[in-house]
Amino acid sequence: MKLTILGCYAATPRTFTNPTSQVLEIKNRLFLIDCGEGTQVELRRNKIKFSKIEHIFISHLHGDHLYGLIGLVSSFTLLNRTADLHIYGPKGIKEIILLQLRLANSFTGYNLYFHELTSAESELVYEDDKVTVHTIPLKHRVYTNGYLFREKMGIRRLNAQAAENYGVDKVYYRNIVLGKDIPLDDGRIIPNSELTFEPVPPKSYAFCSDTIYNEEIIPIVKNVDVLYHESTFLESEAELAHKTMHATAIQAATIAKLADVKTLLLGHYSTRYDSIEKFREEANTVFESVWLADDGLSFDL
Incomplete structure (x- = not known):
């Protein structure tokens, strides 16, 4: 598994930071997770081939996780894509994308499949011969899911x-x-x-953004290799985190500790802070193995 962070900041894009988007590579398969503004630019900047993305997973319908999707879908057509594209996300995502395509009289030249999600329970949404993807129900201001990616056991x-x-x-x-x-x-x-x-032990990656502190996800993400958990705020803004239904770095670290994950990856930082290193410092008071996401960074899991 290899994870590339295209964007990991909350709310609005800036000249030097981008909203949420990630690419997870598993055994030569590329999965796009969320698609904030600027995603296709960051795909080019990080030299990731557009054509290899066949599955896109959207956590929720807030703009900083979605507003890059219509641009990417349209660019695929301009690039003469022929391969099918599957989009997974909350109910309503099909209407959002097709409305824009219809009003622009700009339908795709490839098959576009929507898998709209409504369940409040974890469910299997994708499976092939090498990987499974389950939803992780989160608690936010709108219906939201994280996603759990698990490799299947390989050959000896x-x-x-x-x-x-x-x-x-x-x-x-x-x-x-x-x-x-x-x-x-x-x-x-x-x-x-x-x-x-013995085969190489299969890896697992859990993506959780956006959500309040929610211990209900612990059984789902138990023992994963890497947990990406939003940490929009530091503890000094814990009250604001609760009000906006986001989490703090310490709360993310607490989930990681209770779930016995191997590594915690923090992200979705509020841009009010002058250094993301403060998020690691606070999380380390609870959990030792903490990585910091940042735009353009790649992690071999």
């Missing part, structure tokens, strides 16, 4: 030295990593466990 890894020691022909290597026992010419059957190593 070949122990080439063991295979050579047993004299196993290379034509069997594919069967070996698929878990099969291997017969030798002398009649012996070599157990697969002696010819392979």
Whole structure:
């Protein structure tokens, strides 16, 4: 897994910061998470190929998470896209996008599929042979979901030295990593466990923005490798966080601690602060492994 932050600041875009948007790469698949203003510019700046994005996940219908979507959808047409595009988001997202396309007389030259979400419970919204995506119900001023991405268990890894020691022909290597026992010419059957190593442990990434402090998400994000949790405010503005239904850095760290996640990634910072390092300092009082998202940064999970 590789995560690229295209934008991670709250409210309005500025000349040097962008609203929320991320690209998560999982085994050569690209998933776009939220699409604030300037997303397609940041995709170019970070040299991410537009054509590889086939699934877009929108958390909620506030502008700093959505207003870049119509531009991206339109640009795909100008770039002669032919591949299908799937958009997941709250009910109403189809109406928002199609209305703009209809009034502009600018329909797409590719198939556009909307998967509108209404459930208040976590649900599976996407699955292929390598990854699953579940919603994470959040509490905000409008209907909002985070998203939990989990790799599926991969194939076993070949122990080439063991295979050579047993004299196993290379034509069997594919069967070996698929878990099969291997017969030798002398009649012996070599157990697969002696010819392979365990698969690389699958990774998981949870995206949670925007939300108040909400312990109900803990069972869903339990033990994930990386939890991105909004931290719009510092603790000095805890009352404002509650009023606007956002979270503080300490509250995000508390969720991370209670959920036993491996790493907490903070983001969605209010632009009122002169340094995002303050968010790490506060979160570290509760939870040790804290990363700070910032525009243009990439993280290998």
